[in-house]
Amino acid sequence: MTTGSPDLLVPAGSTWDQLFPALRTLLHEASGDEVCDRADEPCVVVATSGSSGTPKRVRLPASALRASGEATAEVLDGHGRWVLALPTHHVAGLQVLARSVLAGTEPVALPAGPFTGGAFASAVSRAGGGSPTYASLVPTQVHRLLQDADGTAALASLDAVLVGGAAADPGLLRHAREAGARVVTTYGMSETAGGCVYDGVPLPGVVARLDPVDQRIHLAGPVLAQGYADAPDLTSTAFQVLEGRRWFVTGDRGSWQGGRLRVLGRVDDVIVTGGHKVEPRDVETALRALPGVTDAVVVGVPDEEWGQVVAAVVVPSRPTDPADDLARLRAALAPTLPAHALPRQVVLRDAIPLLPSGKPDPARAGALLRAAASPSAEG
Known part of the structure; x- marks a missing residue:
């Protein structure tokens, strides 16, 4: 593969049609069986959400995005068509674009403006076809859809809906499933190319462990970021080699329940x-x-x-x-x-x-x- 390509920067306000061609090129460079030199591999630079403080700029190798997208297809119903309902300058929306590239499809984006059940239902209708149809949403969006008849019907018509970005209330998940939606809860962050634990189970290739002292969640696998742009001290703190494996040290605590990872909350919360x-x-x-x-x-x-x-x-x-x-x-x-x-x-x-x-x-x-x-x- 070609190495040394410039990073793809994802500034706030980026629209999907601006990013999609460049992301397609970058992911195609990461295809094939050749092992990438991670120091030279082209990366996407995306900002964290800022939920744990000042946003940081994360360098995600093309191979990490590809590994995440392929693993998602493996645990769902294969590659498909994605409805884009999230901003693409954050990792969840960016991953909708990456998964669409890998599927050989284009996402169906909601129009600019407030998120409504009618707009979502229209996008789902346009996305429907011969391949599975998916969406990635945050819990607030799911709640709004369940208050709208058209939105609820559209939610239930999807082959799967990934719900992440924040802890989803059990009552909300129950309500969505009772309405016929195939809800898959996701846990992850920009540093792990988005969600890397689905319904408490790590994606193929991903490993999760808990620190024996404070139960802090550590994540490893091909989905990890290279580090933080222009912040080597932050990178060395957050990404550590333990027992011969490179881990991302999250700020979350967890527990294992029936073989599934349960996220308890932020360590400092x-x-x-x-x-x-x-x-x-x-x-x-x-x-x-x-x-x-x-x-x-x-x-x-x-x-x-x-x-x-x-x-x-x-x-x-x-x-x-x-x-x-x-x-x-x-x-x-x-x-x-x-x-x-x-x-x-x-x-x-x-x-x-x-x-x-x-x-x-x-x-x-x-x-x-x-x-x-x-x-x-x-x-």
Whole structure:
């Protein structure tokens, strides 16, 4: 293969038709049986979502994108036609383009503007044909589709829908599957060429392990990035050789359940309140299970007495008296959560603050909660 080709930069605002020809060329250079010299291999440079801090520029070798796309086809129903509903300057949308290149198809992109069930249904209709039809979505998009009859029907008509980018609520996944959708949850990040663990099982060629001390997830395999552009110190910290294998050291904790990887949350997201550790994801799941709650994001807010308090930005499903929400939510959650995990602060909003990638933005959620300065609950 040809080496030494310039990197393909993916700036914010890039459209799929601008990137697609260059990505096709780059992936074709990575084809064949020849082993690439990773130091010289052409790369795509894509920014991380910024959910864990300042976005970083990740150098993804063409071979990593190809390995990821081929493994995805292997665990689904083969290569197919993809609906593009995500921005292509983040890895999930970029992978829709890469998978389309490998399939020899072109993606069907939603029009610019708000994501709606009607627009998604139209794109799915245009994508349908003789090959499997897929989409990659974030949980917020799935939720919106399930509120729309046409969107729900389109979701159910797909051969598979990959759901990633953020933790998907079990209730949302159940609702989607009951509606007939073949939902495949994905876990991964820009540094692993996108999702590399599907429904808790690593893709072919990918290996996952947990650090024995802090249960931090390590990932290895042909999907790994080369590193960070112009940041050798960050690269040496995040990509480490352990026991003869190169690993990406994630910022997430996990556990194995029935042979499947369960992601528990960010290592630095654990809320320590009064000496107790609280998993934000457990509180979010309990909140979303309440009849009056549509969505929620939970963070720890500094507190003089408790160190941190459990705090939540909640999207109610109907108008509610804000003065009663904290007491009502704590009472409703008491049967399912220990006392130390009950929220001591709550803010109501029409929507969860999101990053451009579609992931919840915990930094903005924390800022909303601090600005609201709600009084702590007793107990």
